[in-house]
Amino acid sequence: MKLVCSVSVGNRQLSNLAINSKQKHVKSTLALCKRPNSEDYCIIHFTNQNKTGTKYNIKGNVSQILTRFINDGKATIQFKMPPHDLYVQGDVIQLKGFLHLLKRVLENKVSPKELTYSSMSVMPVTTKDIAPKKLVIRKRSEYPIRGLPRTLELLYINDISKYSVDKGILQLCKLKILDLSNNCIEFIPEELNVLHLSELNLGSNNLYKSNPKQWTWMGGNLSTSLTLLNIESNKLTYLSDQIVKLRNLITLNVNNNQLTFITHGIGSLKNLKILIASNNSLSVLPGSIKKCHLQLLNLCNNSFTSTRQNNVVVSVPNNLPVYSLKECAARRILELRLTYSPAIIPYTLVHYLDYAKYCVCGKSCFEVFIRVPEMLSVSSITQELVTSTTSSYLTLDCYFCCLKCFKSSYFIRNRNPVI
Incomplete structure (x- = not known):
């Protein structure tokens, strides 16, 4: 033997x-x-x-x-x-x-x-005869007749007009790097999250055809393993809220899409260091980005204004409604980073948790919050900024989970009048 x-x-x-x-x-x-x-x-x-x-x-x-x-x-x-x-x-x-x-x-x-x-x-x-750890496929004729070797750790399948992810890929338990760029893939199966990938490149595909329910592959084992995600050049008009589940993400590339906003949960990605969002239609950033400590932020060719607004009049209630038990429980689940899925709780609750807003303090909020614009000096969140504007200030769309956060963050930094 x-x-x-x-x-x-x-x-x-x-x-x-x-x-x-x-x-x-x-x-x-x-x-x-x-x-x-x-x-x-x-x-x-x-x-x-x-x-x-x-x-x-x-x-x-x-x-x-x-x-x-x-x-x-x-x-x-x-x-x-x-x-x-x-x-x-x-x-x-x-x-x-x-x-x-x-x-x-x-x-x-x-x-x-x-x-x-x-x-x-x-x-x-x-x-x-030794099963390979790396495989590069540039032509359909290069596909292994007997299927993909289970020993693969690096797999590159590019420029062969693939429309879906093979089931064989989902069985590669040792796979660390998966590159499916320059194909015609429209959605990613949820089963991808059983892999322990560290890098995933889905650039130059057709992911814009995915509906919001087809982004559930963000999660599972990828929550702790994935450090690099590239989804550039996919004609995306939104960035799925599911991305907050990739809590060990270090590099995120959403370059060359049609994004008008970035999910408010971006600030919960505590390990994020590189965010490339150039060539989009962004005019504001989420307020939770104030929690980020980036090394590189690339915002070239977007729709940001270079004018700083100093006299914004803000109307704020004297108090906020009492949190419902549903919102209290949901906030606590996300704060503790507890695992949840339709197999554990009803789908309606999963949907409720997936579409949380995020305060500038990093905590989640759902039905009770204050939402106001704010100007941010980008030098406070990144070491290097690449942008087309001359101003170092960008507009934020801020959510505040309570009056305390609003007063400590908004009034002190902006000193704006309030009605």
Whole structure:
């Protein structure tokens, strides 16, 4: 039996010396086989540098097998002579099958017919046979006939006029970077959020055809894993409120769309550092953006005015209505970042939570709030600003969740008259 994997070899004799006794992981093949004209079995470790392989006897020579992290595709096989530890990383299912067969060999429960290859006939798997971690597809003819390899960590499918996301992509549990730019994709299936992607590029597609209910893929595992999202050049007229669920997002690119506003929840993305929103139709920014600490804000070619308004008359009530129990509960759920879905609560409540407004303090609000415009010095939220206007002040559309937030934030900074 052969196992294609990565192996690091540790030498216990060198463990007490002032050098690192553990080698780096290298692409390898482990072969479990029977010696010719003998009842003995062995494991042969092949690498590109060692094509003849290193043989390890099995019976009476395996001190222990460590499988604590077997569900992560990791295991350790320790031999007595030579005193080597094989740190193995590979596909979970294949690794479990290999270790199961090894256990049967140690317990004398395997028949010679199950391991018919001798040590002389076993050859390492060639580089071409090793499942790839990266795949680039520029033509339809380059699509793998047998489907996408489950070992993929980087997948690029570009310029082939794809209209949907393949189900095979949704099964790539190791995938970290997915690039589907320059296609004709109209919507993303919700099942995409089962992946643990760190980067997702959907630029130059047709996502403007998606309705608001088709953005539920923002969430799930992507809530904690996704750090970069590119949805530029999709003719989008709105940015889905679902984006607030991507709480570890660092880079957001919505360049070259038709956006007239950015969702008010943008300020809840505490890790956001780069926001590229050039070539849109923006005239105001959401008030919650005051909570951001950006490194780069690109607002070139939008509709911002360069005139600062100093004498805005604001009418504010003496008090606000009492929060309903529904709003109190909803505010608390979003404050604690609790997970919710139609499988847990009614869809109407999911919709209620998804379309929350966000105060400049970062808290959510629903039915009780104060909404007024405000001017912001952009230097207070970003280290670098790229814009077409000469003014460093931009108009904000601000929500305030209570009178306290309004008075502390609005009056002190603007000193505007009030009716």
